[in-house]
Each structure stands twice: as C-alpha cells, then as structure tokens.
Amino acid sequence: MNSITQSMQFIPIGYYLFFCTMLFCIGVTGVLIKRNALLILMSVELMINSINLLLAAFSTYLNDPAGQIFVFFIMVVAAAEVAIGLAIIVVIYRTTHSIDIDILNKLKW
C-alpha cells in the first residue's frame, strides 16, 4: 500500500509517452512541410530527441541502465549524421546555389 501511494506521486510514464509523441509528430510534420534541406535536417533531430527522451524515461522507470547507454550511442550516431548531412548540404549549395530540395529531382525518374 505504501508503494502504491508513493508511486501515485511520480510523473506517470504516460505523460512522457504523450509528450514524446507530440514532439515526434511535430518533427514528422516538419520533414513533410519544409523545402529547406537545413530545416528538414533539424526536424529529423527533433524526432531523434523525442525518441531519446522516451528511451531514457523508460530506462529510468524500469531501473535498467541499458536504455541510457543506448541513448548515448544514438547521440553518437546523430552527431556523425549531422556532420555528414551538413557537409552534403554545403556541397548541394555549392553546385545548385540553393538548398531547396525540390530542385534536386535529377534522381527522381
């Protein structure tokens, strides 16, 4: 009984689920709605961050450090991804003088 009354005081894991879902959906909307390659990359970062937070929340609530280690590795991969992605954006800007992704339709057909 004591543990139940104590656990009622915590932030329920559902709150984290809702919050991360909203953040993730904002990221998805950003990827779909924007034409600027830089902003698309930023929206992807937003999605990665929402997933990271959810992973860390579950890891803490289940008392398992593996989740937080995973978050660490996801951050590692995200940093490498951003470095490469921004280098690609710089190259795109140099060749087409724009970072509008709708111009880059040479590989479409």
Add this chain to the structure above:
Amino acid sequence: MFTKYIFFFLSILALYSALMVLMSKKPIHSVLYLTLTFFAIAGHYVLLNAQFLAVVHVIVYAGAIMVLFLFTVMLLNLNKEEVSPKPLWIKTVVIIAGGTLMIVLIGIFRGYDIAIKTDPFLTQIGLVKNLGRVLYKDYLLPFELSSILFLTAMVGAVLLGKKEQI
C-alpha cells in the same frame, strides 16, 4: 507536486519552441528555437535523474550540433525566407496527416502504464559512475566502434567539404 509543475513547464516550453522551429520565417530563428527545445529536453533528463545524459545532451546537441547548424546558416548566407514555399493545400494535407499520426499514436499509448520498479527521483543508474561502469564493462566494443564511426564521419565531412571536385 513540485516536480509535476516542472515537468509541465518543460514540456510546454519544448513543444512551443518545437512548433516555432516550423513556424519561424528565417532559418536562424529556427536554429535558436531548436536550441531552446534541446535545453528543455536536457531539463527533462535532469528531472529523470539522468545526469550523465543531461550533460552529454547539452554538450553534444546545444554545444556541437547547433553550432554546426549556425555556422552553416551564417557562412552560406542562407538566412532568407523560403523562396517558394509549398502551396497551401499541401501544407493543409501535411498538417492533417501529422495530426492524424499523433492522434493514432496517442490512442495506442492511452492508458498504458508500467509497474515502476524504482523511485525515478532517487535512482542511481543515471549517474556518471554507474553508467561509466556499464559502458566500459558491457558495452566496450560498441564504444570503441563508435570512435571508428566518428573517424569515418570526419574523413567523409572533410572529403565532401573540399573545394575541388574529386
């Protein structure tokens, strides 16, 4: 409950600045709002007593990644509004699609609850001492491999950024 108020404050701050990332006209404002979102998420990590992750998040995201974004925006002089934004009907469709995804996911997660094994505010697993022990004992090989990944990314970024064509 004090922690609940902090949670709601950080959540609303993060969601508001995430929305402003999409709604800002200039890319530089989007970058700054994204930094604000990252700081709010770092606050969430502190709230979860994941201190190592909070510090790493601030260093990696707010310190490294956002500086990279700022440099790209400023050096390429990209700080102008989108020349040809998507037509209004596409925006409407996208917002409907994103909202539907959110409703579906929230409908799935609604009522979900797990048995909490530990007090989230007293747990010790997020501290540097414990995470470092796990990282260097159980996850040593992935940790070393991630350094190779960084080396590859560094070489790739330098190669892509070179002026002359390869």
